[in-house]
Amino acid sequence: MSGKQLSWRKSTRSGTDTNCVEVGLAEDVVGLRDTKNRDGGTLVVSRTRFTALLTAVKTGRLSARR
Template identity: 40%
Template sequence: MDSQWRKSSRSGSNGACVEARHVQPAVEVRDSKDADGPILRFSGDAWSTFVTGLKR
């Protein structure tokens, strides 16, 4: 992941999506419908743990 915002390829067309981007050393997440709204920031370790949990 780079500094561009990206949506999951599995996102539907209903607009209820989140976007993520990698900003060293963190990962940022936002609501795709509110690009100027709040951004959540997670450490790389926390993001990896989250993604691993999703894959289970």
């Protein structure tokens, strides 16, 4: 699947900043890309995996390593 086939969104909190991650939605997959380099590649995962990632982040199951 090409990144151009996804419907891309960026958080409204980002404003005009280009140092963000965009999320692209399609019927059964979610794409992730860097706004600094939109043509630099897209990570595509299933909606199920993306939902699991969001749940893990929201519930604090992921921690930053230092």
